[in-house]
Amino acid sequence: MLLTVTHTTRYVFTEAVTHGLQRLRLRPKSTHGQEVLDWTMDLAGARVEAEYEDQNHNHVTLVSIEQGAEEVVVTCSGTVRTSDNNGVIGMHSGHMPLWCFLRPTALTKPGSKVRQLVSSIDVDKGDTLAFLHALSRAVGQQVEYVPGQTDVGTTAEEALAAGKGVCQDHAHIMISAGRLVDIPMRYVGGYLKMDDREEQEAGHGWAEAHVPGLGWVGFDVSNEVCPDDRYIRVASGCDYSEAAPVTGVASGGGDSHLDVQLSVAEKVLGGQQQQQSSGTGQQ
Template identity: 60%
Template sequence: MRLSISHTTRYGFSQPVAHGLQRLRLTPKSSHGQSVIDWTMDFEGVRLEAEYDDHHRNRTALVSVEPGATAVTVVCSGTVDTADSAGIVGEHVGHLPLWHFLGQTELTRPGPRLRALVAGLDAARAQPLETLHALSTAVRDTVAYTIGATDVGTSAEESLGAAQGVCQDHAHIFIGAARLLGRPARYVSGYLMMNDRIDQEAGHAWAEVHIPGLGWVGFDVSNAISPDERYVRLATGCDYRDAAPITGISVGAGQTALEVRLAVAQQMMGQ
């Protein structure tokens, strides 16, 4: 499937910025299951300082906010060919060893609620894939998809307690639980083509777990499936903070307003 993506992010500031830096992980890479045909990233209000692959092999751009800017706009667009591999991404590559993905983070660290969720799984008799699919179902049944109930700083344990969250929260809970089961797990940020609409409110997030003999396998808890040809992977990491599309700091900006416009659609081959 060929997917056409247009993604605009705009930050408006109530006061002129004195100094600011932003780290952008908004460039997909060709890998198992996806091939980037073309991709561009344009800026307004910032200057490109450096481009590099980070420790997770995410293509990263470091930009500085122009002094006095009252708005920053980042526009990404391109086309990506994808294939359905039943969620299987393949063997581990990169700078970090697999054991690194067993360590819990501030956002995935288990408390009593997450431990109880894992204890309810019949992991002793089930095969790894069966256990992980059962875990995905348990997370989705426990935490209702609710926009606005959590934010980027909400931990897995907190969203479990609230029984509400979004794809980011589902991924953090699933990752923390998978690590409790002794499985290396990581967070994925990216895009998902929705079947019922082109325009979307935000990007998407899901999880991947490393299983011997298969490699990394994806689990989209929010949609109760493994990623297929409708998904485009942008970045991976131990949690949201490692794979966030945009992170940064600013001095003197005052209040910040965020506006996102995202469209993901299937493009006919040859167009």
């Protein structure tokens, strides 16, 4: 499938910025299941200082905010060819050893709720793939998809206790639970083509588990599927904080307001468009 993406991130400051740096993880990479055919990034109010790969093999663009800027606009657009591999990404690569994806983080540290969730799954934990599918279903059943109830700082334990959240929370809960039974787990941020609209409010997030014999396998709890050719992977990490599209610091600027405009569509070839499916956005 050919997918086109246009993603604009706009920060508006109430006062002029005196100094600022931002790390942008907005450029997908060609990997198993996707080929980036073209990708551009345009900046207003900022300039590129460096580009590099981080510890999770993500492409990072380091930009500085122009002194006196009251607005920063980052616009990315491109075309990605995707394929359906039943969620299988393949063998591990990058700079981080697998054992790093067993460690709890601030967002995925398990508590009593996550431990109860794992104990409630009546599937042989030695059958890793069967356990993960059962875990994905259990998280979706216990945490209703309700936007606006959580934020980027909500932990897996908090979201599970509340019983409400979005795709980021679903992924963090699954990651937290999987690590309890010694399965390397990571968070993935990217894009999902939705069937009812091209315009979206944000990107999407899901979990990946390292399964013996298969390597990394994706699980989208919110949509009850393993990622297919509707998905574009952009960045991954031990939790959302390591895969966030934009992180950084700024001096001055006063308060800031963030506005995101995102369009993900299938590129039509020969006048026909492939069948579309549903999806949900990420906070």
